[in-house]
Amino acid sequence: MENPSVLLYGPLKAKIEDRPVPEIRDPYDVVVRVAYTGVCGSDVHFWLNGGIRTYVSEEQPLTMGHEASGTIFAIGTKVTTLVPGDRVAIEPGYPCRRCVDCKAGRYNLCPSMKFAADPPFTHGTLCKYFLLPADFCYKLHDNISFGEGVLMEPLAVGVHSVRQANIRPGQRVVIFGAGTVGLMCAAAAREFGASKVAMIDVFERKLEFALSFLGSLVGRVSTPNREFTPEQNAEKFIKDFAMPEGPDIIIDASGAEVSVQTAMHLIKRGGTYVQTGMGKRTINFPISEVCEKELTVKGCFRYGAGDFDLSISLVSQGKIKVKSLITKVLPFEEATEAWETTKRGEGIKTLIEGVKD
Ligand SMILES: [Zn+2]
Ligand SMILES: [Zn+2]
Incomplete structure:
Protein backbone atom coordinates (compact mmCIF):
# COMPACT_ATOMS: atom_id res chain seq x y z
CA MET A 1 0.00 0.00 0.00
CA GLU A 2 1.15 3.53 -0.78
CA ASN A 3 -0.82 5.45 1.79
CA PRO A 4 -2.56 3.06 4.21
CA SER A 5 -5.47 4.88 5.85
CA VAL A 6 -8.02 3.96 8.52
CA LEU A 7 -11.39 4.69 6.95
CA LEU A 8 -14.69 4.81 8.80
CA TYR A 9 -17.70 3.57 6.79
CA GLY A 10 -20.32 3.88 9.52
CA PRO A 11 -20.84 3.03 13.19
CA LEU A 12 -18.37 0.30 14.26
CA LYS A 13 -17.24 -0.18 10.68
CA ALA A 14 -13.64 0.73 9.93
CA LYS A 15 -11.16 -0.65 7.38
CA ILE A 16 -7.55 -0.07 6.52
CA GLU A 17 -7.38 0.80 2.85
CA ASP A 18 -4.96 2.32 0.41
CA ARG A 19 -5.47 5.92 -0.60
CA PRO A 20 -3.33 7.93 -3.01
CA VAL A 21 -0.31 9.72 -1.57
CA PRO A 22 -1.53 13.35 -1.46
CA GLU A 23 -0.16 15.57 -4.19
CA ILE A 24 0.93 19.09 -3.39
CA ARG A 25 -1.16 21.39 -5.59
CA ASP A 26 -1.14 24.52 -3.44
CA PRO A 27 2.48 25.76 -3.23
CA TYR A 28 1.98 26.61 0.46
CA ASP A 29 1.03 23.03 1.41
CA VAL A 30 3.23 20.31 2.87
CA VAL A 31 2.95 16.53 3.24
CA VAL A 32 3.61 15.09 6.69
CA ARG A 33 4.63 11.51 7.36
CA VAL A 34 2.44 10.85 10.43
CA ALA A 35 4.24 9.56 13.55
CA TYR A 36 1.31 9.29 15.98
CA THR A 37 -2.39 10.08 16.13
CA GLY A 38 -4.09 10.56 19.50
CA VAL A 39 -7.57 9.37 20.44
CA CYS A 40 -10.10 11.65 22.11
CA GLY A 41 -13.75 11.47 23.07
CA SER A 42 -14.93 12.76 19.71
CA ASP A 43 -13.17 9.86 17.93
CA VAL A 44 -15.11 7.44 20.13
CA HIS A 45 -18.32 9.30 19.29
CA PHE A 46 -17.49 8.93 15.58
CA TRP A 47 -16.64 5.25 16.02
CA LEU A 48 -19.97 4.56 17.73
CA ASN A 49 -22.22 6.86 15.70
CA GLY A 50 -20.45 7.46 12.38
CA GLY A 51 -20.27 11.21 12.89
CA ILE A 52 -21.40 14.11 15.06
CA ARG A 53 -23.45 16.58 13.04
CA THR A 54 -22.50 15.18 9.67
CA TYR A 55 -21.99 11.47 9.02
CA VAL A 56 -19.82 9.09 7.02
CA SER A 57 -21.51 6.51 4.79
CA GLU A 58 -20.72 3.39 2.76
CA GLU A 59 -20.45 5.64 -0.31
CA GLN A 60 -18.41 8.28 1.47
CA PRO A 61 -16.04 6.79 4.05
CA LEU A 62 -13.59 9.07 5.82
CA THR A 63 -10.05 8.76 7.21
CA MET A 64 -10.24 9.23 10.99
CA GLY A 65 -7.84 11.06 13.34
CA HIS A 66 -7.16 14.71 14.16
CA GLU A 67 -4.56 14.91 16.95
CA ALA A 68 -1.22 14.17 15.32
CA SER A 69 2.50 14.70 14.99
CA GLY A 70 4.98 13.68 12.31
CA THR A 71 7.89 14.52 10.02
CA ILE A 72 7.76 16.83 7.03
CA PHE A 73 7.98 14.60 3.94
CA ALA A 74 7.55 17.09 1.10
CA ILE A 75 7.00 20.85 0.81
CA GLY A 76 5.34 23.13 -1.73
CA THR A 77 7.45 25.50 -3.80
CA LYS A 78 6.50 28.57 -1.73
CA VAL A 79 7.12 27.04 1.71
CA THR A 80 10.02 28.82 3.42
CA THR A 81 9.49 27.90 7.08
CA LEU A 82 9.84 24.12 6.92
CA VAL A 83 12.11 21.60 5.26
CA PRO A 84 11.73 17.84 4.79
CA GLY A 85 12.78 16.10 7.99
CA ASP A 86 11.39 18.77 10.36
CA ARG A 87 9.45 17.30 13.28
CA VAL A 88 6.04 18.96 13.73
CA ALA A 89 2.76 18.97 15.62
CA ILE A 90 -0.31 19.30 13.41
CA GLU A 91 -3.10 21.80 13.93
CA PRO A 92 -5.88 19.91 12.18
CA GLY A 93 -8.29 22.66 11.02
CA TYR A 94 -7.79 24.97 8.02
CA PRO A 95 -9.90 28.10 7.68
CA CYS A 96 -10.72 29.96 4.45
CA ARG A 97 -8.63 33.02 5.47
CA ARG A 98 -11.10 35.29 3.59
CA CYS A 99 -14.30 35.52 5.63
CA VAL A 100 -15.12 38.17 8.25
CA ASP A 101 -14.20 35.84 11.15
CA CYS A 102 -10.87 34.93 9.60
CA LYS A 103 -10.09 38.60 8.98
CA ALA A 104 -11.15 39.46 12.53
CA GLY A 105 -8.56 37.01 13.85
CA ARG A 106 -11.01 34.35 14.99
CA TYR A 107 -10.35 31.75 12.34
CA ASN A 108 -11.62 28.93 14.57
CA LEU A 109 -15.10 30.34 13.87
CA CYS A 110 -14.64 30.27 10.09
CA PRO A 111 -17.84 28.85 8.55
CA SER A 112 -15.76 27.25 5.77
CA MET A 113 -13.35 25.56 8.18
CA LYS A 114 -11.98 22.25 6.95
CA PHE A 115 -11.31 20.14 10.00
CA ALA A 116 -9.52 16.79 9.85
CA ALA A 117 -11.80 13.74 10.03
CA ASP A 118 -14.91 15.91 9.78
CA PRO A 119 -17.47 14.34 7.41
CA PRO A 120 -18.16 14.30 4.61
CA PHE A 121 -14.95 15.38 2.85
CA THR A 122 -12.02 16.32 5.07
CA HIS A 123 -9.86 13.28 5.66
CA GLY A 124 -8.00 12.82 8.94
CA THR A 125 -4.50 11.91 10.08
CA LEU A 126 -4.83 8.12 10.50
CA CYS A 127 -2.79 7.51 7.38
CA LYS A 128 0.83 7.42 6.32
CA TYR A 129 0.97 10.71 4.40
CA PHE A 130 -1.13 13.72 5.33
CA LEU A 131 -1.45 16.98 3.40
CA LEU A 132 -2.00 20.37 5.08
CA PRO A 133 -1.00 24.04 4.86
CA ALA A 134 2.55 24.65 6.08
CA ASP A 135 1.48 27.29 8.60
CA PHE A 136 -0.65 24.71 10.42
CA CYS A 137 2.46 22.68 11.22
CA TYR A 138 4.36 23.70 14.37
CA LYS A 139 7.99 22.72 14.74
CA LEU A 140 8.61 20.60 17.80
CA HIS A 141 11.60 21.59 19.91
CA ASP A 142 14.24 18.86 20.28
CA ASN A 143 13.12 18.11 23.83
CA ILE A 144 9.55 17.30 22.78
CA SER A 145 8.91 13.75 21.54
CA PHE A 146 6.43 12.85 18.77
CA GLY A 147 4.16 11.34 21.43
CA GLU A 148 4.17 14.58 23.42
CA GLY A 149 3.68 16.45 20.14
CA VAL A 150 0.25 14.85 19.78
CA LEU A 151 -0.76 16.39 23.10
CA MET A 152 -0.22 19.92 21.75
CA GLU A 153 -3.74 19.68 20.32
CA PRO A 154 -5.61 19.17 23.62
CA LEU A 155 -3.18 21.57 25.34
CA ALA A 156 -4.05 24.21 22.72
CA VAL A 157 -7.71 23.75 23.73
CA GLY A 158 -6.67 24.33 27.37
CA VAL A 159 -4.69 27.44 26.42
CA CYS A 300 -14.51 28.00 23.66
CA PHE A 301 -14.25 26.28 20.29
CA ARG A 302 -10.99 24.49 19.52
CA TYR A 303 -8.04 26.93 19.26
CA GLY A 304 -6.85 30.04 17.52
CA ALA A 305 -3.76 32.03 16.60
CA GLY A 306 -0.87 31.46 19.00
CA ASP A 307 -2.44 28.63 20.97
CA PHE A 308 -0.26 25.86 19.51
CA ASP A 309 2.85 28.07 19.75
CA LEU A 310 2.27 28.76 23.43
CA SER A 311 1.51 25.10 24.11
CA ILE A 312 4.81 24.01 22.57
CA SER A 313 6.67 26.72 24.47
CA LEU A 314 5.15 25.71 27.84
CA VAL A 315 6.00 22.04 27.29
CA SER A 316 9.48 22.79 25.99
CA GLN A 317 10.22 24.90 29.07
CA GLY A 318 9.18 21.97 31.26
CA LYS A 319 6.29 23.91 32.75
CA ILE A 320 3.64 21.43 31.67
CA LYS A 321 4.73 17.81 31.67
CA VAL A 322 2.39 16.10 29.23
CA LYS A 323 4.30 12.83 28.95
CA SER A 324 2.52 11.17 31.88
CA LEU A 325 -0.81 11.57 30.09
CA ILE A 326 0.20 8.99 27.48
CA THR A 327 -1.05 5.75 29.02
CA LYS A 328 -1.19 3.42 26.01
CA VAL A 329 0.31 3.19 22.53
CA LEU A 330 -1.18 0.82 19.95
CA PRO A 331 0.00 -0.05 16.43
CA PHE A 332 -1.71 1.48 13.38
CA GLU A 333 -3.49 -1.80 12.62
CA GLU A 334 -5.23 -1.66 16.02
CA ALA A 335 -6.85 1.76 15.66
CA THR A 336 -10.31 0.41 16.49
CA GLU A 337 -8.95 -1.15 19.70
CA ALA A 338 -7.52 2.29 20.57
CA TRP A 339 -11.01 3.79 20.24
CA GLU A 340 -12.42 0.97 22.37
CA THR A 341 -9.76 1.64 25.03
CA THR A 342 -10.85 5.27 25.24
CA LYS A 343 -14.51 4.24 25.21
CA ARG A 344 -13.91 2.03 28.24
CA GLY A 345 -12.36 5.03 29.99
CA GLU A 346 -9.00 3.27 30.41
CA GLY A 347 -6.01 5.47 31.17
CA ILE A 348 -5.82 9.07 29.97
CA LYS A 349 -4.51 9.36 26.40
CA THR A 350 -4.15 6.48 23.97
CA LEU A 351 -1.94 7.01 20.92
CA ILE A 352 -2.01 5.16 17.60
CA GLU A 353 1.37 4.69 15.93
CA GLY A 354 1.87 5.81 12.37
CA VAL A 355 2.38 3.28 9.56
CA LYS A 356 5.71 1.45 9.82
CA ASP A 357 7.92 1.05 6.78
ZN1 LIG B 1 -10.08 15.66 19.82
ZN1 LIG C 1 -12.90 31.99 7.02
Whole structure:
Protein backbone atom coordinates (compact mmCIF):
# COMPACT_ATOMS: atom_id res chain seq x y z
CA MET A 1 0.00 0.00 0.00
CA GLU A 2 1.15 3.53 -0.78
CA ASN A 3 -0.82 5.45 1.79
CA PRO A 4 -2.56 3.06 4.21
CA SER A 5 -5.47 4.88 5.85
CA VAL A 6 -8.02 3.96 8.52
CA LEU A 7 -11.39 4.69 6.95
CA LEU A 8 -14.69 4.81 8.80
CA TYR A 9 -17.70 3.57 6.79
CA GLY A 10 -20.32 3.88 9.52
CA PRO A 11 -20.84 3.03 13.19
CA LEU A 12 -18.37 0.30 14.26
CA LYS A 13 -17.24 -0.18 10.68
CA ALA A 14 -13.64 0.73 9.93
CA LYS A 15 -11.16 -0.65 7.38
CA ILE A 16 -7.55 -0.07 6.52
CA GLU A 17 -7.38 0.80 2.85
CA ASP A 18 -4.96 2.32 0.41
CA ARG A 19 -5.47 5.92 -0.60
CA PRO A 20 -3.33 7.93 -3.01
CA VAL A 21 -0.31 9.72 -1.57
CA PRO A 22 -1.53 13.35 -1.46
CA GLU A 23 -0.16 15.57 -4.19
CA ILE A 24 0.93 19.09 -3.39
CA ARG A 25 -1.16 21.39 -5.59
CA ASP A 26 -1.14 24.52 -3.44
CA PRO A 27 2.48 25.76 -3.23
CA TYR A 28 1.98 26.61 0.46
CA ASP A 29 1.03 23.03 1.41
CA VAL A 30 3.23 20.31 2.87
CA VAL A 31 2.95 16.53 3.24
CA VAL A 32 3.61 15.09 6.69
CA ARG A 33 4.63 11.51 7.36
CA VAL A 34 2.44 10.85 10.43
CA ALA A 35 4.24 9.56 13.55
CA TYR A 36 1.31 9.29 15.98
CA THR A 37 -2.39 10.08 16.13
CA GLY A 38 -4.09 10.56 19.50
CA VAL A 39 -7.57 9.37 20.44
CA CYS A 40 -10.10 11.65 22.11
CA GLY A 41 -13.75 11.47 23.07
CA SER A 42 -14.93 12.76 19.71
CA ASP A 43 -13.17 9.86 17.93
CA VAL A 44 -15.11 7.44 20.13
CA HIS A 45 -18.32 9.30 19.29
CA PHE A 46 -17.49 8.93 15.58
CA TRP A 47 -16.64 5.25 16.02
CA LEU A 48 -19.97 4.56 17.73
CA ASN A 49 -22.22 6.86 15.70
CA GLY A 50 -20.45 7.46 12.38
CA GLY A 51 -20.27 11.21 12.89
CA ILE A 52 -21.40 14.11 15.06
CA ARG A 53 -23.45 16.58 13.04
CA THR A 54 -22.50 15.18 9.67
CA TYR A 55 -21.99 11.47 9.02
CA VAL A 56 -19.82 9.09 7.02
CA SER A 57 -21.51 6.51 4.79
CA GLU A 58 -20.72 3.39 2.76
CA GLU A 59 -20.45 5.64 -0.31
CA GLN A 60 -18.41 8.28 1.47
CA PRO A 61 -16.04 6.79 4.05
CA LEU A 62 -13.59 9.07 5.82
CA THR A 63 -10.05 8.76 7.21
CA MET A 64 -10.24 9.23 10.99
CA GLY A 65 -7.84 11.06 13.34
CA HIS A 66 -7.16 14.71 14.16
CA GLU A 67 -4.56 14.91 16.95
CA ALA A 68 -1.22 14.17 15.32
CA SER A 69 2.50 14.70 14.99
CA GLY A 70 4.98 13.68 12.31
CA THR A 71 7.89 14.52 10.02
CA ILE A 72 7.76 16.83 7.03
CA PHE A 73 7.98 14.60 3.94
CA ALA A 74 7.55 17.09 1.10
CA ILE A 75 7.00 20.85 0.81
CA GLY A 76 5.34 23.13 -1.73
CA THR A 77 7.45 25.50 -3.80
CA LYS A 78 6.50 28.57 -1.73
CA VAL A 79 7.12 27.04 1.71
CA THR A 80 10.02 28.82 3.42
CA THR A 81 9.49 27.90 7.08
CA LEU A 82 9.84 24.12 6.92
CA VAL A 83 12.11 21.60 5.26
CA PRO A 84 11.73 17.84 4.79
CA GLY A 85 12.78 16.10 7.99
CA ASP A 86 11.39 18.77 10.36
CA ARG A 87 9.45 17.30 13.28
CA VAL A 88 6.04 18.96 13.73
CA ALA A 89 2.76 18.97 15.62
CA ILE A 90 -0.31 19.30 13.41
CA GLU A 91 -3.10 21.80 13.93
CA PRO A 92 -5.88 19.91 12.18
CA GLY A 93 -8.29 22.66 11.02
CA TYR A 94 -7.79 24.97 8.02
CA PRO A 95 -9.90 28.10 7.68
CA CYS A 96 -10.72 29.96 4.45
CA ARG A 97 -8.63 33.02 5.47
CA ARG A 98 -11.10 35.29 3.59
CA CYS A 99 -14.30 35.52 5.63
CA VAL A 100 -15.12 38.17 8.25
CA ASP A 101 -14.20 35.84 11.15
CA CYS A 102 -10.87 34.93 9.60
CA LYS A 103 -10.09 38.60 8.98
CA ALA A 104 -11.15 39.46 12.53
CA GLY A 105 -8.56 37.01 13.85
CA ARG A 106 -11.01 34.35 14.99
CA TYR A 107 -10.35 31.75 12.34
CA ASN A 108 -11.62 28.93 14.57
CA LEU A 109 -15.10 30.34 13.87
CA CYS A 110 -14.64 30.27 10.09
CA PRO A 111 -17.84 28.85 8.55
CA SER A 112 -15.76 27.25 5.77
CA MET A 113 -13.35 25.56 8.18
CA LYS A 114 -11.98 22.25 6.95
CA PHE A 115 -11.31 20.14 10.00
CA ALA A 116 -9.52 16.79 9.85
CA ALA A 117 -11.80 13.74 10.03
CA ASP A 118 -14.91 15.91 9.78
CA PRO A 119 -17.47 14.34 7.41
CA PRO A 120 -18.16 14.30 4.61
CA PHE A 121 -14.95 15.38 2.85
CA THR A 122 -12.02 16.32 5.07
CA HIS A 123 -9.86 13.28 5.66
CA GLY A 124 -8.00 12.82 8.94
CA THR A 125 -4.50 11.91 10.08
CA LEU A 126 -4.83 8.12 10.50
CA CYS A 127 -2.79 7.51 7.38
CA LYS A 128 0.83 7.42 6.32
CA TYR A 129 0.97 10.71 4.40
CA PHE A 130 -1.13 13.72 5.33
CA LEU A 131 -1.45 16.98 3.40
CA LEU A 132 -2.00 20.37 5.08
CA PRO A 133 -1.00 24.04 4.86
CA ALA A 134 2.55 24.65 6.08
CA ASP A 135 1.48 27.29 8.60
CA PHE A 136 -0.65 24.71 10.42
CA CYS A 137 2.46 22.68 11.22
CA TYR A 138 4.36 23.70 14.37
CA LYS A 139 7.99 22.72 14.74
CA LEU A 140 8.61 20.60 17.80
CA HIS A 141 11.60 21.59 19.91
CA ASP A 142 14.24 18.86 20.28
CA ASN A 143 13.12 18.11 23.83
CA ILE A 144 9.55 17.30 22.78
CA SER A 145 8.91 13.75 21.54
CA PHE A 146 6.43 12.85 18.77
CA GLY A 147 4.16 11.34 21.43
CA GLU A 148 4.17 14.58 23.42
CA GLY A 149 3.68 16.45 20.14
CA VAL A 150 0.25 14.85 19.78
CA LEU A 151 -0.76 16.39 23.10
CA MET A 152 -0.22 19.92 21.75
CA GLU A 153 -3.74 19.68 20.32
CA PRO A 154 -5.61 19.17 23.62
CA LEU A 155 -3.18 21.57 25.34
CA ALA A 156 -4.05 24.21 22.72
CA VAL A 157 -7.71 23.75 23.73
CA GLY A 158 -6.67 24.33 27.37
CA VAL A 159 -4.69 27.44 26.42
CA HIS A 160 -7.60 28.76 24.35
CA SER A 161 -9.99 28.14 27.26
CA VAL A 162 -7.91 30.10 29.77
CA ARG A 163 -7.44 32.88 27.22
CA GLN A 164 -11.23 33.04 26.86
CA ALA A 165 -11.48 33.15 30.67
CA ASN A 166 -9.00 36.06 30.75
CA ILE A 167 -7.35 34.65 33.89
CA ARG A 168 -5.38 37.18 35.91
CA PRO A 169 -2.74 36.53 38.59
CA GLY A 170 -4.18 35.53 41.94
CA GLN A 171 -7.53 34.37 40.69
CA ARG A 172 -9.18 31.19 41.89
CA VAL A 173 -10.22 28.74 39.22
CA VAL A 174 -12.41 25.63 39.23
CA ILE A 175 -12.41 23.14 36.37
CA PHE A 176 -15.25 20.65 35.86
CA GLY A 177 -14.04 17.42 34.23
CA ALA A 178 -10.61 15.86 34.78
CA GLY A 179 -10.17 14.26 31.35
CA THR A 180 -7.33 15.32 29.04
CA VAL A 181 -8.84 18.71 28.18
CA GLY A 182 -9.74 19.47 31.82
CA LEU A 183 -6.19 18.64 32.90
CA MET A 184 -4.80 20.89 30.18
CA CYS A 185 -7.14 23.73 31.23
CA ALA A 186 -5.95 23.36 34.84
CA ALA A 187 -2.27 23.32 33.88
CA ALA A 188 -2.72 26.33 31.58
CA ALA A 189 -4.70 28.23 34.26
CA ARG A 190 -1.79 27.74 36.63
CA GLU A 191 0.66 29.08 34.02
CA PHE A 192 -1.59 32.10 33.44
CA GLY A 193 -1.26 33.02 37.11
CA ALA A 194 -4.20 31.43 38.92
CA SER A 195 -3.37 31.21 42.62
CA LYS A 196 -5.63 28.27 43.23
CA VAL A 197 -6.91 25.68 40.77
CA ALA A 198 -9.39 23.04 41.87
CA MET A 199 -10.88 20.20 39.85
CA ILE A 200 -14.16 18.32 39.99
CA ASP A 201 -14.92 14.94 38.47
CA VAL A 202 -17.21 12.02 39.20
CA PHE A 203 -14.27 9.57 39.04
CA GLU A 204 -11.90 9.51 42.04
CA ARG A 205 -9.14 7.88 40.00
CA LYS A 206 -9.17 10.75 37.50
CA LEU A 207 -8.78 13.22 40.35
CA GLU A 208 -5.92 11.22 41.83
CA PHE A 209 -4.19 11.46 38.49
CA ALA A 210 -4.96 15.20 38.34
CA LEU A 211 -3.17 15.73 41.65
CA SER A 212 -0.09 13.84 40.47
CA PHE A 213 -0.09 15.62 37.09
CA LEU A 214 -0.60 19.12 38.39
CA GLY A 215 1.38 18.93 41.61
CA SER A 216 1.00 21.05 44.70
CA LEU A 217 0.14 24.21 42.78
CA VAL A 218 -3.26 22.77 42.12
CA GLY A 219 -5.02 22.96 45.43
CA ARG A 220 -7.84 20.49 45.67
CA VAL A 221 -10.08 18.02 43.95
CA SER A 222 -13.58 16.89 44.74
CA THR A 223 -16.38 14.61 43.56
CA PRO A 224 -20.04 15.63 43.52
CA ASN A 225 -22.55 13.84 45.76
CA ARG A 226 -25.01 12.20 43.37
CA GLU A 227 -27.85 12.54 45.90
CA PHE A 228 -27.41 16.34 46.07
CA THR A 229 -29.04 19.06 43.98
CA PRO A 230 -26.72 21.35 42.00
CA GLU A 231 -27.18 24.01 44.73
CA GLN A 232 -26.19 21.53 47.44
CA ASN A 233 -23.16 20.34 45.48
CA ALA A 234 -22.11 23.96 44.93
CA GLU A 235 -22.16 24.45 48.72
CA LYS A 236 -20.15 21.25 49.14
CA PHE A 237 -17.46 22.46 46.71
CA ILE A 238 -17.28 25.89 48.38
CA LYS A 239 -16.38 24.07 51.60
CA ASP A 240 -14.14 21.45 49.98
CA PHE A 241 -12.12 24.09 48.14
CA ALA A 242 -12.19 26.70 50.93
CA MET A 243 -13.42 29.31 48.45
CA PRO A 244 -16.09 31.01 50.57
CA GLU A 245 -17.25 33.35 47.81
CA GLY A 246 -16.83 30.79 45.05
CA PRO A 247 -14.21 30.75 42.30
CA ASP A 248 -13.55 33.82 40.12
CA ILE A 249 -13.46 31.59 37.07
CA ILE A 250 -15.02 28.27 36.13
CA ILE A 251 -14.16 26.31 33.01
CA ASP A 252 -16.44 23.41 32.19
CA ALA A 253 -14.52 20.68 30.39
CA SER A 254 -17.15 18.02 31.06
CA GLY A 255 -20.10 19.09 28.93
CA ALA A 256 -22.41 17.49 31.51
CA GLU A 257 -25.71 19.26 32.19
CA VAL A 258 -25.38 18.88 35.95
CA SER A 259 -21.86 20.39 35.88
CA VAL A 260 -23.13 23.49 34.07
CA GLN A 261 -25.99 23.85 36.57
CA THR A 262 -23.70 23.37 39.57
CA ALA A 263 -21.15 25.82 38.15
CA MET A 264 -23.76 28.61 37.99
CA HIS A 265 -24.43 28.22 41.71
CA LEU A 266 -20.75 27.79 42.60
CA ILE A 267 -19.24 30.73 40.73
CA LYS A 268 -18.49 34.02 42.48
CA ARG A 269 -20.57 37.13 41.76
CA GLY A 270 -19.08 38.92 38.76
CA GLY A 271 -17.22 35.76 37.73
CA THR A 272 -16.37 34.40 34.30
CA TYR A 273 -17.62 31.05 33.05
CA VAL A 274 -16.22 29.30 29.97
CA GLN A 275 -17.96 26.39 28.24
CA THR A 276 -15.30 24.18 26.69
CA GLY A 277 -16.84 20.70 27.05
CA MET A 278 -19.53 19.57 24.64
CA GLY A 279 -22.38 17.35 25.75
CA LYS A 280 -26.10 17.45 25.05
CA ARG A 281 -26.97 20.19 22.57
CA THR A 282 -29.77 21.56 24.76
CA ILE A 283 -29.93 21.59 28.56
CA ASN A 284 -31.83 23.09 31.48
CA PHE A 285 -29.89 26.18 32.48
CA PRO A 286 -30.29 28.34 35.65
CA ILE A 287 -30.14 31.61 33.74
CA SER A 288 -31.18 33.82 36.70
CA GLU A 289 -27.71 33.25 38.19
CA VAL A 290 -26.20 34.86 35.08
CA CYS A 291 -28.34 37.99 35.62
CA GLU A 292 -28.15 38.29 39.38
CA LYS A 293 -24.42 37.58 39.60
CA GLU A 294 -23.60 39.59 36.45
CA LEU A 295 -21.63 36.65 35.11
CA THR A 296 -19.60 36.68 31.94
CA VAL A 297 -20.41 33.50 30.03
CA LYS A 298 -18.23 32.55 27.09
CA GLY A 299 -17.75 29.66 24.71
CA CYS A 300 -14.51 28.00 23.66
CA PHE A 301 -14.25 26.28 20.29
CA ARG A 302 -10.99 24.49 19.52
CA TYR A 303 -8.04 26.93 19.26
CA GLY A 304 -6.85 30.04 17.52
CA ALA A 305 -3.76 32.03 16.60
CA GLY A 306 -0.87 31.46 19.00
CA ASP A 307 -2.44 28.63 20.97
CA PHE A 308 -0.26 25.86 19.51
CA ASP A 309 2.85 28.07 19.75
CA LEU A 310 2.27 28.76 23.43
CA SER A 311 1.51 25.10 24.11
CA ILE A 312 4.81 24.01 22.57
CA SER A 313 6.67 26.72 24.47
CA LEU A 314 5.15 25.71 27.84
CA VAL A 315 6.00 22.04 27.29
CA SER A 316 9.48 22.79 25.99
CA GLN A 317 10.22 24.90 29.07
CA GLY A 318 9.18 21.97 31.26
CA LYS A 319 6.29 23.91 32.75
CA ILE A 320 3.64 21.43 31.67
CA LYS A 321 4.73 17.81 31.67
CA VAL A 322 2.39 16.10 29.23
CA LYS A 323 4.30 12.83 28.95
CA SER A 324 2.52 11.17 31.88
CA LEU A 325 -0.81 11.57 30.09
CA ILE A 326 0.20 8.99 27.48
CA THR A 327 -1.05 5.75 29.02
CA LYS A 328 -1.19 3.42 26.01
CA VAL A 329 0.31 3.19 22.53
CA LEU A 330 -1.18 0.82 19.95
CA PRO A 331 0.00 -0.05 16.43
CA PHE A 332 -1.71 1.48 13.38
CA GLU A 333 -3.49 -1.80 12.62
CA GLU A 334 -5.23 -1.66 16.02
CA ALA A 335 -6.85 1.76 15.66
CA THR A 336 -10.31 0.41 16.49
CA GLU A 337 -8.95 -1.15 19.70
CA ALA A 338 -7.52 2.29 20.57
CA TRP A 339 -11.01 3.79 20.24
CA GLU A 340 -12.42 0.97 22.37
CA THR A 341 -9.76 1.64 25.03
CA THR A 342 -10.85 5.27 25.24
CA LYS A 343 -14.51 4.24 25.21
CA ARG A 344 -13.91 2.03 28.24
CA GLY A 345 -12.36 5.03 29.99
CA GLU A 346 -9.00 3.27 30.41
CA GLY A 347 -6.01 5.47 31.17
CA ILE A 348 -5.82 9.07 29.97
CA LYS A 349 -4.51 9.36 26.40
CA THR A 350 -4.15 6.48 23.97
CA LEU A 351 -1.94 7.01 20.92
CA ILE A 352 -2.01 5.16 17.60
CA GLU A 353 1.37 4.69 15.93
CA GLY A 354 1.87 5.81 12.37
CA VAL A 355 2.38 3.28 9.56
CA LYS A 356 5.71 1.45 9.82
CA ASP A 357 7.92 1.05 6.78
ZN1 LIG B 1 -10.08 15.66 19.82
ZN1 LIG C 1 -12.90 31.99 7.02
